[in-house]
Amino acid sequence: MFPIIGILVVLGCIAGGYLMEKGNMLVLMQPAELLIIGGAAIGTVLIGNPPHVLKAIVGGLLGVFKGSRYSAGIYLDTLKFLNDFFNTARKAGITSLEEDLDAPDKSALFKRHPNFSKDHEAMLFFCDTMRTLVGGGVEVHDLDSIMELDLEIIHKQASLPVSALSTMADSLPGLGIVAAVLGVVITMSALGGPPEEIGHKVAAALVGTFLGILLCYGFLGPMAANLKKQSDAESEYLGSLRMGLLAYMKGMSPILALEACRRAIPPHVRPTFKQMDDACRKSASAAPAEVAA
Template sequence: MTVFIGAIIVLAGVFGGYVLSHGHIAALWQPFELLIIGGAALGAFVISNPSHVAMATLKQLPSLLFQKKYTKSFYLELLSLFYQIFNIIRREGLITIESHVEQPEDSDLFSRFPLITKDQQALNFICDYLRLMVIGDMTSYELENLMDVELETHQMENLAPSHALGKVADALPGFGIVAAVLGIVITMQSLGGPPEVIGLHVAAALVGTFLGILLAYGFVAPISNALEHKAFDESKFYECMKTCILASVNGMPPQVAVEFGRKTLPSDIRPNFYELEECVKGIR
């Protein structure tokens, strides 16, 4: 929703100011300039990025239109799941969670937390490290190092679409100049014709520069930044899981282990101590 609101503000500010200055909107409609700029930008994007980054970018873009995934209720469910898991481990031993970890889709434990089980990557992360805990051959330091390596790779993959679009945003003003130069070439071909025809060609050339700059700084660069924020939100989610698991491995009681995870969360979505306690009581 914020993407739409921001786009409307950009368009209203730019074109509203232009119209109020007695400009004619029809003069800005130059579809061939858009074709030159958009085609060049798309081609450069395809050339500069491997196919999996291009596909990841296309997959991530629609997610900007939906509500934020990592909300307070999402984290309450995550921390409640960890509390339940750690409580079972504390009372009955690590071996009792093996059946839940091996078949999480059939587990009555995981089925109580639908927001988490719908996220297959998160579920795999949880089950993989619980499985390593069951094996019991790794120290907390070794487990932490392994997590850090995985999370670093995960973050790099998540940031790749943002960086790819950022490069396109940097190039768009240059493609606008390309469109403008081609427009000037056409104008030079029309020298000797009626002044109004030459004026139209010059205007079209200038619109090419305008569109390149507007698309770069009004749309593509902000979308790149939005994807970057989305990637950091997901990294924080994995950091929270990592902190909870390591706290449990280091012998912290279940309530304290999930409190460690709660403390890693940003203030705008972090549940307070009593909210988490009430949620855990409900699960209990």
């Protein structure tokens, strides 16, 4: 919602100020300039990035308008899942959950928490870590190093579309100059013609520079910044999950492991201890009925 509002504000303020000075909007309508700048910018992205990054860019741009999924509700649901998992492991033994970890899509425990299980990266991170723990023969600090390495790789991959989009945004002013230079070349070839025609061609050339700068600083640059914040939000979410797992692997009780996870949650989406405790108690009391159903 806010990105859409921001786009409307950018367009409204620029167009409004231009019209206040009696500007002619038709002069700014230069499809050829837009084709040169936009087409060349897309081409640079295709040249510089493999297919999986291009796919991530498209998904990331769509995500800009949807907003981050890591809300306070998602964090609370994750805490409820961890509470159910840790308590089940304490009562029945961690090895009893081996089948759930091997096939989480068929697990009743995972199905009770769809907000967690539909997050592919988080579920893989959790299952891989716990499966390694179940296998035994690994020290806690070694497993923590493995988790840290895993999160570094995930964050690096999530940063690739951000870098690609930022590079594309940075190229737009230069491509706007390219369009403007081509416009000047066309203008020079028309010297000796009617002054009105020459003036129109000069205006069209200047619009190229205008569009390049506007697209960079008004749209794609802010979108890249938004995408980076979403990437950081995912890293914060997985980081809090890591802290909960690490606390559990150190032998802490489920409630202390949950508290370690909660303390690693960013303050603006962090539930209070009471909210976490109430939600976990409610989830634990409802779980047997759901399993029986």
